Amino acid sequence: MPVFRLIDEPIFPSPEFAEPDGLLAIGGDLHPSRLVTAYSMGIFPWFSEGDPLLWWSPAPRLVLFPAEFHLPRRLARLLKAGPFAVTADTAFAEVVAACATASGRREHGTWITPEMQQAYIRLHELGFAHSIECWRDGELAGGLYGVCLDRIFFGESMFTRITDASKVALATLVQHTLRLGIALIDCQMTTDHLLRFGARELSRETFQVQLETHIDHCLPQKKWRWPLP
Numbered sequence: 001m002p003v004f005r006l007i008d009e010p011i012f013p014s015p016e017f018a019e020p021d022g023l024l025a026i027g028g029d030l031h032p033s034r035l036v037t038a039y040s041m042g043i044f045p046w047f048s049e050g051d052p053l054l055w056w057s058p059a060p061r062l063v064l065f066p067a068e069f070h071l072p073r074r075l076a077r078l079l080k081a082g083p084f085a086v087t088a089d090t091a092f093a094e095v096v097a098a099c100a101t102a103s104g105r106r107e108h109g110t111w112i113t114p115e116m117q118q119a120y121i122r123l124h125e126l127g128f129a130h131s132i133e134c135w136r137d138g139e140l141a142g143g144l145y146g147v148c149l150d151r152i153f154f155g156e157s158m159f160t161r162i163t164d165a166s167k168v169a170l171a172t173l174v175q176h177t178l179r180l181g182i183a184l185i186d187c188q189m190t191t192d193h194l195l196r197f198g199a200r201e202l203s204r205e206t207f208q209v210q211l212e213t214h215i216d217h218c219l220p221q222k223k224w225r226w227p228l229p
Helices: 032-040 073-081 092-100 114-126 165-180 204-214
Strands: 023-026 054-056 061-064 085-088 129-136 139-149 152-160 184-188 200-202
Touching: 032 114, 032 139, 061 204, 073 165, 085 165, 092 114, 092 129, 092 139, 092 152, 114 129, 114 139, 129 165, 139 165, 152 165, 152 204, 165 184, 200 204
Parallel strands: 152 184
Antiparallel strands: 023 054, 061 184, 061 200, 085 129, 129 139, 139 152
8 A cells, every 4th residue: 555645735645544654654754733633643754864754553552541551650759759850841842852862763763853853842832742851959850741732742752861760750640641532542562661651552543543542633832830839
């Protein structure tokens, strides 16, 4: 099946036409309207610097329902001890840049290209993307970011510079999504790491039902606040 080549308008083919590896389309741009349209359909961009812009919709889809989050005892003790200061939406650009240069991505390349970084920073400015930050002694120790449309958070990437900082960021994200009434965290690709926290795979059909159920208007949100006042 040929990969679809996108036109100027922010229109995508149905995810059911994706290749077995999840590749759906090529081309287009990273304009906010196209990104919001893509995420609302379960599609996301993923490409390396120098490559054409590629759009993906893999199946099965790894997701985490916040109410099903498995909090290991060690992490629960860590959260109680509070070794990190945790905030939300205070250093979005720094989190994205740190994810781009995280260990392993420096050596093997990153899909979080400068073009991608600017695109997500723009989404953040418009109220569609958010970050969780972990700090120690005033320095960024770990964090994560993603796109939030109505009641679904689409996780994009996380990083850690100090052991367990990204785990604390993930646990904080889950706590925050429960408070906000967010029904689902999209993890995109299956990893053993996320499976240990209670994530599970959904078929394409089931995932699309989740999108249709929990995304209505794609309205921008206010900046997240953590800790809560």
